[in-house]
Amino acid sequence: MGALPKRKISKGRKNRRRLADKLTVTSLSKCPKCGARKRAHFECPSCGYYKEEIKKETK
Numbered sequence: 001m002g003a004l005p006k007r008k009i010s011k012g013r014k015n016r017r018r019l020a021d022k023l024t025v026t027s028l029s030k031c032p033k034c035g036a037r038k039r040a041h042f043e044c045p046s047c048g049y050y051k052e053e054i055k056k057e058t059k
């Protein structure tokens with residue numbers, strides 16, 4: 001048998017953990033076309049615009 005957690009994580013605890021992920025949306029940027037808030041590296045939810053400036057990344 002491999003390593004197992006001693007106790008089952010309760011529904012409430014499990015939900016709380018996932019809720020924290022939902023609440024903090026990382027890297028929110030603004031759409032240059034319509035000005036709506038959108039996630040960086042994702043297309044705009046309202047107008048579907050997508051264009052990221054491709055910068056030469058070192059390393």
Ligand SMILES: [Zn+2]
Nearest residue numbers: 031034044047
């Ligand atoms: Zn947009």
